[in-house]
Amino acid sequence: MPQSPPATVIDVRDLSLTFQTADGPVQALSHIDLKVDRGEFVSFIGPSGCGKTTLLRVIADLEQPTAGSILVNGVSPDEARRNRAYGYVFQAAALYPWRTIARNVALPLEIMGLSKAEQAERVKRNLDLVNLTGFERKYPWQLSGGMQQRASIARALSVEPDLLLMDEPFGALDEIVRDHLNEQLLKLWAKTNKTVIFVTHSIPEAVFLSTKIVVMSPRPGRVHDVIVSDLPRERTLDIRETPDFLAIAHRVREGLRAGHSYED
Numbered sequence: 001m002p003q004s005p006p007a008t009v010i011d012v013r014d015l016s017l018t019f020q021t022a023d024g025p026v027q028a029l030s031h032i033d034l035k036v037d038r039g040e041f042v043s044f045i046g047p048s049g050c051g052k053t054t055l056l057r058v059i060a061d062l063e064q065p066t067a068g069s070i071l072v073n074g075v076s077p078d079e080a081r082r083n084r085a086y087g088y089v090f091q092a093a094a095l096y097p098w099r100t101i102a103r104n105v106a107l108p109l110e111i112m113g114l115s116k117a118e119q120a121e122r123v124k125r126n127l128d129l130v131n132l133t134g135f136e137r138k139y140p141w142q143l144s145g146g147m148q149q150r151a152s153i154a155r156a157l158s159v160e161p162d163l164l165l166m167d168e169p170f171g172a173l174d175e176i177v178r179d180h181l182n183e184q185l186l187k188l189w190a191k192t193n194k195t196v197i198f199v200t201h202s203i204p205e206a207v208f209l210s211t212k213i214v215v216m217s218p219r220p221g222r223v224h225d226v227i228v229s230d231l232p233r234e235r236t237l238d239i240r241e242t243p244d245f246l247a248i249a250h251r252v253r254e255g256l257r258a259g260h261s262y263e264d
């Protein structure tokens with residue numbers, strides 16, 4: 001009988017990471033403790049350079065911690081990566097301009113060696129999930145920035161990961177497009193039951209999307225506050241006007257202010 005997946009998807013304990021650079025060591029993360037449970041939507045928020053991307057990359061096994069421990073789905077990040085536990089969505093859509101949207105989404109599936117029929121089925125299903133049905137034969141440059149990001153989300157989902165790692169995916173988009181994509185992302189999350197880790201600079205975005213907000217302080221990156229949101233999981237943008245939403249946003253803002261050294 002297959003084992004049921006562990007309830008804790010990410011378990012980070014006393015984790016630190018120092019980069020060795022030509023100018024000497026740079027401590028990017030310091031004594032991070034963090035737990036993420038299955039099905040949560042967790043945002044990392046903090047000032048530029050506080051280590052949000054580095055922490056996401058440690059989860060994805062793209063960086064190795066210098067101290068402490070981390071488990072992803074109960075195993076090492078290396079094993080989780082080999083099990084294709086996560087899909088990664090970057091700041092820029094990073095689609096190949098010479099491939100159509102469908103062929104971009106199919107790329108990881110080709111690498112996995114799936115049959116053509118299975119590839120086609122997954123491409124269709126995941127493009128449908130991000131509302132891009134009908135755009136299969138277009139090239140990335142024929143799509144708006146928001147549509148390109150949706151295609152890159154479909155590509156990340158196509159490997160059927162438990163965990164979606166998103167590094168400021170909507171940071172470069174205008175506010176109206178970003179609002180729309182935030183609503184779509186919540187619907188997608190509800191439909192797919194994924195665990196999402198989402199890096200952002202935006203307080204409203206973090207509060208709107210998350211069940212848990214991790215407020216980080218500047219270098220060396222530490223966890224300053226972890227806010228568990230009591231907003232209902234099903235939300236529309238109107239929730240941003242409610243006292244509960246504003247109270248959480250206030251706490252995030254205070255956390256960012258308290259953690260900031262104002263050195264620069």
Ligand SMILES: Nc1ncnc2c1ncn2[C@@H]1O[C@H](COP(=O)(O)OP(=O)(O)OP(=O)(O)O)[C@@H](O)[C@H]1O
Nearest residue numbers: 019021026028047048049050051052053054055219
């Ligand atoms: N490969 C690397 N080598 C050396 N230093 C690095 C490397 N990657 C990141 N850093 C440094 O580690 C710190 C944390 O960087 P990181 O990109 O994780 O921050 P961030 O919070 O994601 O920033 P931003 O919001 O601007 O994307 C920064 O000081 C950065 O310069």
